Amino acid sequence: MEIAESHAVEKASWHNNYTMSPDVFNGYQEAREAVARYSSVDGVRVDPQVSTASAYWVGNTTHSLVGWVACLSGGKPQSRADPVGEENKDVVLCSGCSCALDLAITVLANPGQNILVPRPGFSIYRTLAEGLGIRTKPYNLLVSATNLDASIFAERGWEADLAGLEAAIDEDTAAIVVNNPSNPCGSVFSKQHLRDILDIASRHRVPIIGDEIYEHLVFPGERYYSLGSLSEDVPILSCSGLTKRFLVPGWRMGWVVLHDRAGVLGREVRAGLQRLSQRIIGSNTIVQGALADILERTPQAFYDQTVRTLQAHARLAYDELSRVPGLRPVMPQGAMYMMVGIDMDMFPEFGTDLELVNQLVCEESVFVLPGQCFDFPGYVRLVLTVPEPQLRAACSRIRSFCARHHRAHGSADVDMDSQELPHLQTLQDMEVLEVDELDLSPRGADTFPNDSGPGAVGVGG
Numbered sequence: 001m002e003i004a005e006s007h008a009v010e011k012a013s014w015h016n017n018y019t020m021s022p023d024v025f026n027g028y029q030e031a032r033e034a035v036a037r038y039s040s041v042d043g044v045r046v047d048p049q050v051s052t053a054s055a056y057w058v059g060n061t062t063h064s065l066v067g068w069v070a071c072l073s074g075g076k077p078q079s080r081a082d083p084v085g086e087e088n089k090d091v092v093l094c095s096g097c098s099c100a101l102d103l104a105i106t107v108l109a110n111p112g113q114n115i116l117v118p119r120p121g122f123s124i125y126r127t128l129a130e131g132l133g134i135r136t137k138p139y140n141l142l143v144s145a146t147n148l149d150a151s152i153f154a155e156r157g158w159e160a161d162l163a164g165l166e167a168a169i170d171e172d173t174a175a176i177v178v179n180n181p182s183n184p185c186g187s188v189f190s191k192q193h194l195r196d197i198l199d200i201a202s203r204h205r206v207p208i209i210g211d212e213i214y215e216h217l218v219f220p221g222e223r224y225y226s227l228g229s230l231s232e233d234v235p236i237l238s239c240s241g242l243t244k245r246f247l248v249p250g251w252r253m254g255w256v257v258l259h260d261r262a263g264v265l266g267r268e269v270r271a272g273l274q275r276l277s278q279r280i281i282g283s284n285t286i287v288q289g290a291l292a293d294i295l296e297r298t299p300q301a302f303y304d305q306t307v308r309t310l311q312a313h314a315r316l317a318y319d320e321l322s323r324v325p326g327l328r329p330v331m332p333q334g335a336m337y338m339m340v341g342i343d344m345d346m347f348p349e350f351g352t353d354l355e356l357v358n359q360l361v362c363e364e365s366v367f368v369l370p371g372q373c374f375d376f377p378g379y380v381r382l383v384l385t386v387p388e389p390q391l392r393a394a395c396s397r398i399r400s401f402c403a404r405h406h407r408a409h410g411s412a413d414v415d416m417d418s419q420e421l422p423h424l425q426t427l428q429d430m431e432v433l434e435v436d437e438l439d440l441s442p443r444g445a446d447t448f449p450n451d452s453g454p455g456a457v458g459v460g461g
Helices: 002-013 022-038 048-054 096-108 124-131 150-156 162-168 191-204 266-276 285-297 300-322 353-364 388-405
Strands: 091-094 114-119 135-142 173-179 208-211 236-241 254-259 327-329 337-342 379-383
Touching: 091 096, 096 124, 096 173, 096 208, 096 236, 096 254, 096 266, 114 124, 124 135, 135 162, 162 191, 173 191, 191 208, 254 266, 300 327, 300 337, 300 388, 353 379, 353 388
Parallel strands: 114 135, 114 173, 173 208, 208 236
Antiparallel strands: 091 254, 236 254, 327 337, 337 379
């Protein structure tokens, strides 16, 4: 009888019982509540006694945080004025943001259905979906043909083709994936553009999976808006985690926050997320114990320095590569990447961006990710987290490579210093140099942590 009762308690608790003491489970509860605060309203302080009292060991995942959900007391550069994520049951911790995306796709879509994904876009959406028998349908991200300077790009670059997005929705569409800020584009959507996407989703009654892992990596002058803060009736499954903002790949700490003001999804999706989260026995329990302090006590100076460094690296790469005939970089607005277009007609010996990338590795020991990885041929993506000396070295080697292989419509090689290039009208993902995402500081300048051989420079990712 005691065994049966114990089993019933564990089943009702939604907990896998791998924790060894109430104290460990308290950390799990506090971690989920910290994410709820982190993903919520600005300007409200949580009473520490309330936070502690809510984290009781029996696993009451329905304990309400309504009325005192709050953000980090220290504030954020691009804070999320978001009154949802109201209960700790709306927060599911998982093994990194990729796992969060996996849970979100799995809980919303069945085999044979489809999800809409951005193009260019992160390849993991397709990998996760197709492994489950779920089809992916792309919607295009557009850059204006008149995009000749960064200010125009900042206003219009890489917005979704709204007409194409709506046309792609059919009776089998289970969700729309929106990645903002974007990998690989580095773009940040305006509030109005996000509302336009939400209007489409609302008309067709399709939920949105928000890949918002780069939410705080937004350059000065731009502003980030979370989908959950703007949606009135469209359910949002917001996926994020520690990796990008805190520069800790490998810690495997992510989360899904369910935003469903109108109660469209009911209890089934919430319960499904909880069950799915137990497939791998939860996320990193050591990091769970530290999560509240990580989110609430990291000094603002750390965040500011990270963003300043990324922006400075973006400007450096943009300025250097803009002077290379045949390359057309697009200045990003955030995230960790820059898209660089390749005028393949000026490099006739290469049939594809992948062939060019392979030869670049062979000749210059510089690795970049071809645009084909993002379903966007003709481009490459640069990673901007490389220490500045490595980034300069990578740009110099790319410049030398292009000088050797460039042909101006069948003519002889052109002098790299003699021409200024117009910007590309579209980007593709060229990842130059393998980057150590953990090290953005000058102390990493003397080492190449991802060297593949003598003199190798890595700007991949």
